[in-house]
Amino acid sequence: MPQVEVVGGVGEPRAFAATPVVTSYWRTVGWRLARDPATLVAGAILALIVLSAVLAPWLAPYDPNAGSIRLRLAPVGAPAHLLGTDEQGRDMLSRLLWGGRMTLIAGLTPVLVAFVLGSGLGVLAGYTGGVTNTIVMRTMDVFYAFPAVLLAIAISGALGPGLPNTLISLSIVFVPRVVRVAESATVQVKGLEYIAAARASGAGVLEIMRHHLLANVLGPILVFASTQVSLSIILAAGLSFLGLGVTPPAAEWGLMLNTLRQSIYVNALVPALPGLAIFLTSMTFNLLSDGLRDAMEIRG
Amino acid sequence: MWTYAGRRLLLAIPTLLGASIIVFAMVHLAPGDPIAAVMPAESSKAEIEATKRAYGFDKPLPVQYLVWLGRIAQGDLGRSIATRRAVILDVRDALANSLVLALSSSLLAFAVGVALGLLAAFRQGRALDKLASAIAVVGVSIPHYWAGIILIIIFSVQLNWLPAMGASDGGDIVDYLRHMTLPTVALALIPLGVITRVVRSAALDVLNQEFVLALRAKGLAVRRVFTHVVKNSAPQIFTVLGLQFGFQLGGSVLVETVFSWPGTGYLLNLAIFQRDIPVLQGVILVLATFFVLLNLAVDLLQTLVDPRIARH
Numbered sequence: 001m002p003q004v005e006v007v008g009g010v011g012e013p014r015a016f017a018a019t020p021v022v023t024s025y026w027r028t029v030g031w032r033l034a035r036d037p038a039t040l041v042a043g044a045i046l047a048l049i050v051l052s053a054v055l056a057p058w059l060a061p062y063d064p065n066a067g068s069i070r071l072r073l074a075p076v077g078a079p080a081h082l083l084g085t086d087e088q089g090r091d092m093l094s095r096l097l098w099g100g101r102m103t104l105i106a107g108l109t110p111v112l113v114a115f116v117l118g119s120g121l122g123v124l125a126g127y128t129g130g131v132t133n134t135i136v137m138r139t140m141d142v143f144y145a146f147p148a149v150l151l152a153i154a155i156s157g158a159l160g161p162g163l164p165n166t167l168i169s170l171s172i173v174f175v176p177r178v179v180r181v182a183e184s185a186t187v188q189v190k191g192l193e194y195i196a197a198a199r200a201s202g203a204g205v206l207e208i209m210r211h212h213l214l215a216n217v218l219g220p221i222l223v224f225a226s227t228q229v230s231l232s233i234i235l236a237a238g239l240s241f242l243g244l245g246v247t248p249p250a251a252e253w254g255l256m257l258n259t260l261r262q263s264i265y266v267n268a269l270v271p272a273l274p275g276l277a278i279f280l281t282s283m284t285f286n287l288l289s290d291g292l293r294d295a296m297e298i299r300g
Numbered sequence: 301m302w303t304y305a306g307r308r309l310l311l312a313i314p315t316l317l318g319a320s321i322i323v324f325a326m327v328h329l330a331p332g333d334p335i336a337a338v339m340p341a342e343s344s345k346a347e348i349e350a351t352k353r354a355y356g357f358d359k360p361l362p363v364q365y366l367v368w369l370g371r372i373a374q375g376d377l378g379r380s381i382a383t384r385r386a387v388i389l390d391v392r393d394a395l396a397n398s399l400v401l402a403l404s405s406s407l408l409a410f411a412v413g414v415a416l417g418l419l420a421a422f423r424q425g426r427a428l429d430k431l432a433s434a435i436a437v438v439g440v441s442i443p444h445y446w447a448g449i450i451l452i453i454i455f456s457v458q459l460n461w462l463p464a465m466g467a468s469d470g471g472d473i474v475d476y477l478r479h480m481t482l483p484t485v486a487l488a489l490i491p492l493g494v495i496t497r498v499v500r501s502a503a504l505d506v507l508n509q510e511f512v513l514a515l516r517a518k519g520l521a522v523r524r525v526f527t528h529v530v531k532n533s534a535p536q537i538f539t540v541l542g543l544q545f546g547f548q549l550g551g552s553v554l555v556e557t558v559f560s561w562p563g564t565g566y567l568l569n570l571a572i573f574q575r576d577i578p579v580l581q582g583v584i585l586v587l588a589t590f591f592v593l594l595n596l597a598v599d600l601l602q603t604l605v606d607p608r609i610a611r612h
Contacts, residue, residue: 142318145588147550154584157572158326234443238554241445242569261449261558268453275446283441290437 039291053100060094107233114174122182226289398563405487417499439493448486542598
């Protein structure tokens with residue numbers, strides 16, 4: 001095992017004094033990630049959150065939608081209800097576990113859609129240039145006329161509540177952002193000499209795009225997309241919080257926060273739990289994306 | 301400078317027109333017939349058709365859009381379906397309240413964020429830097445609507461120091477400030493995190509340049525070096541401040557809902573639940589226009605601060 005000295009504090013690009021002899025870039029990135037304490041801790045917490053959401057049907061002690069009015073707002077640590085009960089007497093632990101599924105789906109899907117669609121559109125616009133570029137980029141500019149929160153609420157407000165509508169409105173928020181990053185990365189790489197060399201040696205457009213361009217622009221796009229996950233989760237839960245996302249009685253963190261909000265005068269701790277879950281999830285995604293950016297040595 | 305300003309102004313026009321198309325399209329995104337939805341249930345088909353003609357809904361979409369745009373250009377945002385009041389009046393009152401919150405939270409975030417970011421850069425790697433980075437990560441990760449609820453739980457429910465809901469309607473300035481405090485803090489968290497990060501990295505970029513080394517080598521006092529660094533990172537800091545202020549205006553919807561603050565967010569929320577599309581469109585169009593003009597102003601001011609930008 002080669003000796004590696006990591007210089008620098010948390011949250012800044014680290015200088016790696018020595019890198020082991022490895023074959024691929026991605027292996028180097030993985031190797032660096034595995035040696036960054038902040039990334040490891042965040043990764044472990046996130047793994048726990050995701051696992052508990054996936055395994056909710058087996059882990060949850062109660063039916064998340066069944067409650068008893070007589071057991072309303074039991075405090076944290078109540079007998080038989082570890083994290084208490086909500087305003088309808090439903091078990092909080094079970095609802096938090098099930099709610100994680102909804103929040104994660106609603107938060108992650110739009111960024112995935114944006115990553116795929118946005119990379120495609122952005123690389124296309126950046127590589128072809130000319131009229132295609134103008135049409136694509138000016139269309140994307142229009143969506144920049146709205147702050148993200150407002151755009152999401154506007155589209156959701158017009159479409160009406162429901163998970164599919166949340167996914168549509170959040171995708172519309174994130175696609176233009178990814179397109180911008182993909183386009184500017186493509187324009188930068190396109191001007192480099194090795195692309196000209198590939199073209200001179202007779203490589204076709206598709207071949208250049210696949211082998212030379214994508215390999216070099218996907219890194220920055222991936223890092224950017226990873227920074228957007230936490231915002232997407234906060235917005236997805238925020239839409240449910242406004243009553244525009246997942247519809248009751250389904251468990252979803254934002255929705256739970258909304259319905260429990262009236263109960264803060266009775267029990268202060270239980271209503272705070274769903275928000276804490278959103279906060280923890282969003283923070284671990286932010287820490288992971290910081291780690292990824294540093295490991296890939298991408299600035300910005 | 302002036303050619304750049306002119307070009308930038310021209311670019312804002314298609315953006316605004318595009319935004320207006322999106323806002324116009326919202327009526328047709330909404331499920332169901334926009335007219336049938338607001339008519340009494342017992343209306344006959346003929347009555348519905350007559351109303352459609354009266355509102356111009358029988359014309360082709362491009363014509364409807366142009367008519368609508370023409371009215372907007374004259375400052376007529378239509379009438380609320382729920383209250384029959386002119387939308388422009390409601391939006392004007394709400395916008396004033398939202399601006400107050402956007403300004404106060406931006407000022408708080410700017411002051412603390414710039415100070416924290418600069419201090420962190422000058423103390424790179426030390427405890428203060430790590431604290432600033434931690435605050436920044438929390439700031440950009442926290443759901444601000446939840447932060448608002450936590451503030452209410454602590455300062456209104458438990459300590460009973462500050463009011464949890466609404467704005468004071470009387471002329472009492474102290475009471476007004478007391479109502480403003482909690483929403484201001486909740487709204488300031490995200491920009492505080494973003495500004496701290498950007499200012500820190502901008503200052504670090506300058507600190508790592510050779511001229512700073514030269515200044516230090518010739519024995520300049522730290523305080524004077526500081527002034528040089530601030531001056532050279534000013535354009536970047538300036539941009540992030542402008543952008544964050546813009547986000548505050550549209551981003552306050554959730555926080556305003558938590559605190560029942562009578563701003564644009566509250567109005568928007570009300571409009572969504574009453575399916576009052578004219579109000580929904582009016583609020584969003586006004587906020588988007590504000591946002592575009594603000595970005596334009598930031599760009600132009602930035603070229604004044606740093607003339608190198610206009611040459612690109």
